[in-house]
Amino acid sequence: AQSVTQLGSHVSVSEGALVLLRCNYSSSVPPYLFWYVQYPNQGLQLLLKYTSAATLVKGINGFEAEFKKSETSFHLTKPSAHMSDAAEYFCAVSSNAGNMLTFGGGTRLMVKP
Amino acid sequence: EPEVTQTPSHQVTQMGQEVILRCVPISNHLYFYWYRQILGQKVEFLVSFYNNEISEKSEIFDDQFSVERPDGSNFTLKIRSTKLEDSAMYFCASSEDRGLTETQYFGPGTRLLVL
Numbered sequence: 001a002q003s004v005t006q007l008g009s010h011v012s013v014s015e016g017a018l019v020l021l022r023c024n025y026s027s028s029v030p031p032y033l034f035w036y037v038q039y040p041n042q043g044l045q046l047l048l049k050y051t052s053a054a055t056l057v058k059g060i061n062g063f064e065a066e067f068k069k070s071e072t073s074f075h076l077t078k079p080s081a082h083m084s085d086a087a088e089y090f091c092a093v094s095s096n097a098g099n100m101l102t103f104g105g106g107t108r109l110m111v112k113p
Numbered sequence: 114e115p116e117v118t119q120t121p122s123h124q125v126t127q128m129g130q131e132v133i134l135r136c137v138p139i140s141n142h143l144y145f146y147w148y149r150q151i152l153g154q155k156v157e158f159l160v161s162f163y164n165n166e167i168s169e170k171s172e173i174f175d176d177q178f179s180v181e182r183p184d185g186s187n188f189t190l191k192i193r194s195t196k197l198e199d200s201a202m203y204f205c206a207s208s209e210d211r212g213l214t215e216t217q218y219f220g221p222g223t224r225l226l227v228l
Contacts (some may be wrong), residue, residue, distance in 0.1 A: 007187060033215045043219035044156075051214040060134060078204065090156060093202060094213045100158035100169055 002093045006104035011056045014112045019078040021107045023065075026072065033074045034092045034101065037064055044090060049075060058100030063086070095108045117141040117220035125226045126195055134190045134223045138203030146206040146217060147180065156204065158181050161213065162188065183222045193219070195227045 007022040025031050032051060037045040048059025054069045065076045074091060088108045092101040118137045130165050147159040160169040162180050164170050177193045188207075192199055203225050206217040 005196065034216075036219070041221065043119075044206075045219070046216050049214060049216065056173075069219040092156075099146070099161055099208065099211055099213065099215065099217070100171070101156075103156040105155050 002031065002095050002102050004091050004102055004104035005095050006089075006107050007089050008107050010087060010108045010110065012035045012110040013081045015083055019063075019076070019081045019085065019109065021076040021089050021091075021109065023074045023076065023104060024072050025074060025093050026089075027093060033065075033067065033108075034093060034094065035059065035063070035076050036090045037061075038088045038106075040087075046075070046101060047089070054076065081109075081111045083111050083113065087107060097105050116203055117207055117218050119203075119220035119223050120194055121177055122221065123224045123226075125228065128197055128227055131192050132192050132225065134203050134225070135193075136188045136190070136220055137186050138188055138205070138207030139209075140186070142207035142209050142218070144168075144208045144215070145180075145182070146208075147190045147204065148204045148219075150203040150204070150222075151198075151201040159190075175196060188192075190210055192225075197227050200227045202223055207215075210211075 003026045005024045033111045034049045035047040050067045056092045058064045088106050090106045091104040120135045135153040145162045150156045160170045160174045179191045202222045204222045205220045208217045
């Protein structure tokens with residue numbers, strides 16, 4: 001069975017500071033990993049995904065994530081936080097079973113002025 | 114940009130009543146999904162649907178749940194006899210193809226409250 005753990009249900013950073021949101025996965029097969037963002041009153045929007053083509057994945061809004069097999073991690077980073085980045089972020093892994101996504105618990109990012 | 118839409122955005126119902134949650138997937142997508150998120154908990158997979166059949170369902174998706182594509186555009190989730198613990202945000206999603214790297218596009222959700 002696959003699972004995803006997101007360390008830190010809440011992360012607070014100052015505007016302009018580095019954003020680091022942690023995601024660790026457990027999978028018996030090569031994983032395919034996703035980061036989604038949810039803004040208030042909106043659906044989940046794809047930020048980026050790891051498809052085994054490259055370990056460093058660049059996404060929208062300046063976010064990127066690096067797949068590290070040795071650490072079973074797929075942490076999300078952004079060099080400089082913006083107020084508009086305040087949202088909830090979800091890491092997920094896909095499986096063979098009907099393409100279901102297994103989500104982590106989510107991390108709420110707060111950006112202080 | 115095409116998007117998944119869901120109606121209603123909020124629904125309040127009495128325990129034991131039937132509810133139907135509606136979704137309009139992106140028009141050229143072939144795979145459809147329902148997920149739910151109970152307040153404070155993880156987003157959980159309920160069911161995937163392709164070619165008018167359920168592809169996969171989770172343990173949560175028991176006999177009180179059903180899905181249907183009644184016409185060429187809508188995709189519905191029916192809960193036959195709602196329970197208090199069905200209170201959650203329900204998300205519909207769709208994808209163009211079935212591959213493991215396919216992006217699932219999510220709707221804004223329907224918040225269901227069972228009293």
